[in-house]
Amino acid sequence: MxxxxxxxxxxxxxxxxxxxxxxxxxxxxxxxxxxxxxxxxxxxxxxxxxxxxxxxxxxxxxxxxxxxxxxxxxxxxxxxxxxxxxxxxxxxxxxxxxxxxxxxxxxxxxxxxxxxxxxxxxxxxxxxxxxxxxxxxxxxxxxxxxxxxxxxxxxxxxxxxxxxxxxxxxxxxxxxxxxxxxxxxxxxxxxxxxxxxxxxxxxxxxxxxxxxxxxxxxxxxxxxxxxxxxxxxxxxxxxFPASSSTLLIQDRSSISWLDTQKLKSVLYVSFGSIAEMDRKEFNEMAWGLANSMQPFLWVVRPGFIRGSKWLEALPSGYAEKIGDRGCIVKWAPQQEVLAHFAVGGFWTHDGWNSTLESICEGVPMICSPCFGDQLVNAKYVSDVWGIGLRFEKGVERGEIERGIRRVMVEREGEEMRERILCLKEKVDVCxxxxxxxxxxxxxxxxxxxxx
Incomplete structure (x- = not known):
């Protein structure tokens, strides 16, 4: 019994x-x-x-x-x-x-x-x-x-x-x-x-x-x-999902947009609820995403760019450049996003909650740790578990573009996906x-x- x-x-x-x-x-x-x-x-x-x-x-x-x-x-x-x-x-x-x-x-x-x-x-x-x-x-x-x-x-x-x-x-x-x-x-x-x-x-x-x-x-x-x-x-x-305890309002239009995308084609980008960056870093990030030619869902939290209220820091002509290939929101229902069939990668600050959520859905990561335990998590994701790659600080658009393609379309990314799917299976069993x-x-x- x-x-x-x-x-x-x-x-x-x-x-x-x-x-x-x-x-x-x-x-x-x-x-x-x-x-x-x-x-x-x-x-x-x-x-x-x-x-x-x-x-x-x-x-x-x-x-x-x-x-x-x-x-x-x-x-x-x-x-x-x-x-x-x-x-x-x-x-x-x-x-x-x-x-x-x-x-x-x-x-x-x-x-x-x-x-x-x-x-x-x-x-x-x-x-x-x-x-x-x-x-x-x-x-x-x-x-x-x-x-x-x-x-x-x-x-x-x-x-x-x-x-x-x-x-x-x-x-x-x-x-x-x-x-x-x-x-x-x-x-x-x-x-x-x-x-x-x-x-x-x-x-x-x-x-x-x-x-x-x-x-x-x-x-x-x-x-x-x-x-x-x-x-x-x-x-x-x-x-028990975290949606009911979020302090920020989730934009559910991100899910509707994901529904129109191809299987594992979208890079989800979110740096959590505290991280900030300056305009130069933000510009390099924006052009790296655009030049990668990969569809992306990008969470740009108000206050994320120092000195900006929201998207006024985007480069001139950026919306026309990306067209329907990019979706930018203030906040997204992250667990639902990571579980979506269209998401094939996660560019993250590597907070522990985000890292675990990505593992649980079998989504390989690009790591841009900012402070605290994020640096340790990024080390384990990239070098120990082999389920992502890491950007160092001051990364420029060419490196961002190459990194995105490594994870999203190249064999290296497929190998990361295989390893993280093994961890996902262990989650289900535990x-x-x-x-x-x-x-x-x-x-x-x-x-x-x-x-």
Whole structure:
């Protein structure tokens, strides 16, 4: 007889989740919330006023806003580390007060908070509550972040002469692949990483939005570095799509346009919800896309080009040049786009959610990492898994044109597609009964019920 997941008991069925208020962090946290809700848990989401999720899309959750200490004029995420540092300072008292009110109404089985919100460990300890950490990046990236405070003096800031040098502490990375963040104070960055790692080690467990077959070696290393239960239960979005938690309005005309295109002919281009570029880079990108002669669906988010509201930075005569071969939108339903029969490649910034979504649909990638874990993800996509190619910074239109053709029409792209389709099959298996992610989810539920 098949093993059944034990149902939560009345006294420990309540979970409290707290996401970082950025699109790439809110999506996986709400997907995880849906997964756990489907297993019988009741869910409360504590969230900041900044980038608060759309509550009406999740009527089965309780949402509790807390003060984040940001005024409307101080919510820029240009200096991500400064923003994160302030979150970890400003949210302590409001989060503690919110938890106290919740506990007055009844027991909480455990907290699940983003690894970035390291302050929440001490708050949890104060209430005697177990805290489980959700990491929204890959295991490989998290391990690199954990190593950075120790190795940064040897390799950072990056010197041009060293960029291709290997980093023995975090192989297979080279110096150019080490995560970097835009910040006014690099010491804050390393202090934040040290706190994140220390408080993750002090937590009761770690949840990963990945699957064992993709990161088997990294998962083993994580269990050594973080000797707490590790649960790789992803990809989350295969259980619950992220469309209902997007902070941006999706333009569905992109799907209608894709419907008119040939099988695997379209290059989808999107650099996520935060990345920016200057006009010169944007122009090279635009001409590279046009000159490749491949159909493309291009997401140009308002604010993506520094100093421009939207498309005024496009070269003169560009619309006439591309005709019906290109479709440009402000935002697209990405998971639906990647699953569309017409899409044959994905030019991406390599955020972890985008990387996973591309793997899940068997779509090879062109990588243009901007900051943070994107550099590590791009390394694994191009050099380890062999499912894409990487553009370095400052790429010019001729190189872009050649890269697009390599992925979309040449034999090299076909080989990438074959490899990524093998990974896609492993995704399908890991989520089935008895698969690695399914099994880890069962273990996670039993673990929570043991508190």
């Amino acid at each position: 098949e093993n059944q997941t034990p149902k939560p008991k009345s006294n420990n069925h309540h979970l409290v989740l707290f996401p970082v208020p950025l699109q790439g962090h809110i999506n996986p946290m709400l997907q995880l919330a849906n997964i756990l809700h489907s297993k019988g848990f009741s869910i409360t989401i504590i969230h900041t006023h900044f980038n608060s999720p759309t509550k009406s899309n999740h009527p089965h959750f309780t949402f509790l806003p807390i003060s984040d200490g940001f005024s409307k004029t101080k919510t820029s995420t240009e200096d991500a580390i400064s923003h994160i540092t302030l979150l970890n300072t400003n949210c302590v008292a409001p989060f503690r007060d919110c938890l106290a009110r919740l506990l007055a109404d009844g027991p909480i089985a455990c907290l699940i908070t983003d690894a970035i919100l390291h302050f929440s460990q001490l708050v949890a300890d104060g209430f005697g509550l177990p805290r489980i950490v959700l990491s929204t990046c890959s295991i490989s990236s998290f391990l690199v972040f954990a190593a950075l405070p120790v190795i940064q003096e040897k390799y950072l800031p990056k010197q041009d002469s060293q960029l291709e040098s290997p980093v023995p502490e975090v192989l297979p990375l080279q110096v150019k692949d080490l995560p970097s963040m835009t910040t006014n104070d690099s010491e804050d960055f390393y202090k934040f990483l040290t706190n994140m790692v220390t408080q993750t080690k002090a937590s009761s467990g770690l949840i990963w939005n990945t699957f064992s077959e993709l990161e088997e070696s990294a998962l083993s290393q994580s269990r050594d570095l973080f000797p707490i239960p590790n649960f790789s239960i992803g990809p989350f979005h295969k259980s 989520l089935e009964d008895g698969g690695s992610s399914h099994q880890h989810l069962e273990e996670l539920i039993s673990y929570i019920l043991s508190f």
